[in-house]
Amino acid sequence: MVIIYTSPGCASCRKAKQWLRDNKISFVEKNIFSNVLKEGEIKYLMSRCENGTEDIISTRSKAFQNLHRGVDDFTLNELVTLIQKNPSILKRPIMLTEKTMVIGYDDDEITAVTPSNLRQPISMPVNTEDGLRLSLKAY
Numbered sequence: 001m002v003i004i005y006t007s008p009g010c011a012s013c014r015k016a017k018q019w020l021r022d023n024k025i026s027f028v029e030k031n032i033f034s035n036v037l038k039e040g041e042i043k044y045l046m047s048r049c050e051n052g053t054e055d056i057i058s059t060r061s062k063a064f065q066n067l068h069r070g071v072d073d074f075t076l077n078e079l080v081t082l083i084q085k086n087p088s089i090l091k092r093p094i095m096l097t098e099k100t101m102v103i104g105y106d107d108d109e110i111t112a113v114t115p116s117n118l119r120q121p122i123s124m125p126v127n128t129e130d131g132l133r134l135s136l137k138a139y
Contacts (some may be wrong), residue, residue: 002027002113005037005045005094013093019110020095027095031085039077042080045094048101053079056091056103114120 002020004027006013030037036064049055054071057079058064064087073080083090095102100112 001097003030003096004028005030005032005090005096007087007091007092009030010092011084016093016105016110017093019088022111023114025114032090032092035118036084039080039084042083045096046079048096056094057083057089061089062093069138108113 002025004013004016004020006017006029008031019028035064045056046053052071057071059071064100067082068071091103093103093105097111097113097115102109102112
């Protein structure tokens with residue numbers, strides 16, 4: 001199951017949802033504008049970021065630019081409150097599974113939300129030192 005955080009009018013969100021439908025991956029959509037994100041939910045999303053909070057905060061958004069501060073100028077609690085009051089500062093879509101988090105829509109990265117039981121193996125021919133040709137499968 002995938003949780004996808006979206007906003008209305010977001011082209012990347014529409015593409016991501018269509019990709020999930022096309023690949024028969026069930027998802028729950030959470031519109032960040034019609035549902036205020038809870039403190040724990042925001043902190044959980046931030047904890048899943050590999051490169052810090054800038055992974056999910058759009059520092060180029062007008063709402064963030066108008067603050068005239070950098071991400072590092074905020075405490076964690078201030079960021080949580082800021083996101084709750086200005087959800088437009090979040091990058092979208094945010095797709096979340098138990099093991100992965102994908103931010104934005106990228107044709108290659110979105111495949112990370114595909115459950116392993118649905119992934120198709122890719123056969124790769126490999127030549128060994130003694131001239132044998134093997135076929136390895138990768139998922």
